[in-house]
Amino acid sequence: MRPSVGPRARYGRRRLAALCAVGALVAGVLAACGGGGGSDSGGSTSIVVSHGYTDVEAKALQDAVDTWNGQHPDEKVTLQFNGGNDSALQKTLAGFTAGNFPDVAYEYGSSAAQLARQPKLVDLTDKVQDPSVDWEDFYLSGREASTVDGKVVGVPALIDNLSLVYNKKLFAQAGVAPPTDDWTWADFRAAAQRLTDASTHTYGWAYVNDGSEDTVWRYLAMLWQAGGDLLNADNTAPAFDSAAGKAALQQLYDMAVTDKSVYLDNGNGNYLNLFNSGKIAMLWTGPWDLSSINSDVSYGVTYLPGYQGNHETISGPDLYLLFDHSSARADAAFDFVTWLTSAKEHIAFAVATGDLPVRQSETRLPEYQTFLKKYPAEKVFVANLNNVKHVRPNIPQYAEVSQAVGTMVQSVLLGQASPDDALKQASDQVTSALAGS
């Protein structure tokens, strides 16, 4: 077919048509969506709180925010889901670049030391000294997790701890006396052994063995019980390469490699499903797992087995960190966060969600009895909060220290290294990590 018009002109028209089509599409998309962004209007402020709560906790938080917004129409709070707490840190960091960081961010306590270096972080050291905040009322672990080098960087949002959770039926079936708050490591090992049955793939204990902090913090509880510590007093050198460190590793080696009584979970949380199916007798876990235990599983909770009478446990607090957009917004953010974590508000949140109290005074409020009635198993967890004596060092290099210790524990549990060798290697790695940065 011969073109009636010269090729060049036709080409020009066609090209224009194609580009216009795409351009119209893009323009259409641009027009359909307005650019958003909350900003302050004169007189009143609005702040953004980002969090990773889902399900029941998300609903409870929204209820709290609705109450606040009703009482404080000129300090409005908007909630923002951060994609899940595992993504929180990435999103927050990206937010600083993009300028769309929130006023308040819920972060894992382990992120505090890194975020402490963020110039936009609001220093709360002086603010929390105000008597209305009653800073000392927060449990020790929460306060310690919020403090980096003497600077208060956040407000405790959630605390927990590790306790021993066991399947009553499996104990009864095996004829083993159930755990008590006075159990020793030897009692624990013996029971795990008797509850293990290789032919049915049933295990006495489950340990999360993915080399992450989940692997490390159970070990730390044992290390502290044995009288040891992770780092020295000024956090400049490893201290776990000690008799206490070795004793803890040896216990793990004995149970996992010699007795083969430990199910090694590779981080996907299957241990809980197995617990529900009666394949695992004992867990060291926290209150967050209780809601996932099926109703047909009858379980009990006790303190962790102890070393020479020491039943210390470990806590993993999460925090609300505040970032600076303007002083008006920072003030509003602080008001909101202290209100949210006040005794009266937080016990209501705890009753709705099953999260533990963050303040000691919450246990003296009448609503606490409602809490206990609704979550009877959490009584032990709350009492166990008083057994938290040590906290993990809040230093920027903690992630690298954690990785070295995680690998150490993992290699011992897998039978790939002896406790001595693993300790030496981890100690060297920690030394260079602390020196490097």
Added chain:
Amino acid sequence: MTVAQVPRRRRRRAPSPWHLVLVPVALLMAAPLVWMVLTSLSTLEETRRFPPGLPSSLHWANYATAWHDSPMAHWLVNSAIVSVTCVLSNLVLCSMAGYAFARLRFPGSSILFIATLATLMVPFQVVMIPTLLIVKHLHLVDTLPALVLPNLATPFGIYLLRQFFLSLPVELEEAALMDGAGRLRILRSILLPLMGPPLSTVAVLTFLSVWNDFLWPLVVIASPSKMTVQIGLATFTSAHYTNWPVLMAATVLSQIPVFVLFLVGQRWFVQSIASTGIK
């Protein structure tokens, strides 16, 4: 023609033996979808057991929960706007670029092509932040265009279509060129009609990659009203607790558009006989 004459060879009535190969392969591949659907029809307690078992009865209510307890419809609309725009744009822009790289000689074409591929060679975690900075300078943070713009033309589409253009016989174009037809006209009237399968493949895979993208929407979108389906799905799961049945129901719902597009695209997969009389 008498009845005694058989006009055609008798067709085989027995089912093709290929089913013996295809069925196990299909089962192996489709197993996760089957698992997802079974999980979506279970109760929460049933999913918290291991090894996993079959649901005792079909709890279709999970789908109602996934739909009603979340702004799922809104997420689907956002994802659809972004994905469809990207697909249409890719089909147009990548055909043009793919053809140009395949058949046209112009200064710098090799370098430009390599440069296009080069953008694939750096992991997204690294370029995430600078891309965010660029979007911020364009004042497009927290908008749907921010999700669209980086994907309007993808190296995948360009490279794949270039390869398919290369596999078409050059003779197809020669006659038209001698007639004085322009490149775009050749592309539109002669070549693209033969490119049904690759075009539909680009459409489906581009749609899929934009639809399933999680990390970029996560860092660029903040408002709930602009959330896409993948971010929305994350609201059903958290660090220690996952509402598996509802999450699976929502996930199945979110994948239906992709499967529909795939089936639609398959209609373009007609065995083409490139019979343009060139032999």
Added chain:
Amino acid sequence: MTGWAMVSPSVVLIAVFGLLPVVWAFWLSFQHNDLQTPGQWAGLDNYRQLAHDPVFRDSVRHTVVYTVLFVPITLVLSLLAAAALNRRVRGITLYRLAVFVPVVTSTIATGVIFTWLLDPDYGLVNTILAKLGLPTSGFFSSPHSALFAVVIMTVWGWVGFGALIFLAALQGIPQDLIEAAQMDGCSRSGAFWRIEVPLLRPVSGFLLVWLTINALQLFDEVYVTTKGGPLHATTVVVYYLYQQAFQFFHAGYAAAIAVVLFAVIALITLVQLRLTRDPSTAGERR
């Protein structure tokens, strides 16, 4: 001129959203930067450190082993799957849909399913192997087998992608070519290997390059299953990079890793492009 006009919309978009960020990443690699406080110039420090980093060397080794296994296996299986799907059999569209499912399935769902399937104690695979009297494997839980378990999982996930592309190419091959060959006495499978496969060269070249680029940047599947473990057995280059940037806050170091990775991928890709150039159409420009 026509060429420029036809590529410029795509090239401009990709230059802005693809190349500029890459350039920024290069620039970042010469700094000590934690993405929070202003960066400090470090010159070649990051690169020097990288050269002496044993964990990085291990991650390179793991990545190479993974790629060398993943790419050929996926290519071959994709081709065979496409051949099987290129039939006029009843219900073929459903079979194609089934093969496409892994491509659509999210990485998280895939990770969950495979950690279940390959669980050393309760997984279906080990149960079957034990019943058949074959040795069982630790799969994701053992440092010796974890990388291979990742290969299995990712091959499964990508075969559908490759099959779809090969299928599109097979559909473009005229039937009369095949029929002519068969009338000359060629068997059906002979026709396949000697006529159809060579015609697939542009597309197999594409898949080779595409799969290699993706394999060398493996991350998501490791993140949702083994998190680089056990004992760093599955720590591949991009996973190490991610840890450096987002867990240890050494963004400059991570950028240096990215630059080195880029150089390697670019080199390999150029070699592959050269090797798979179709001599009959190469240089066919007007």
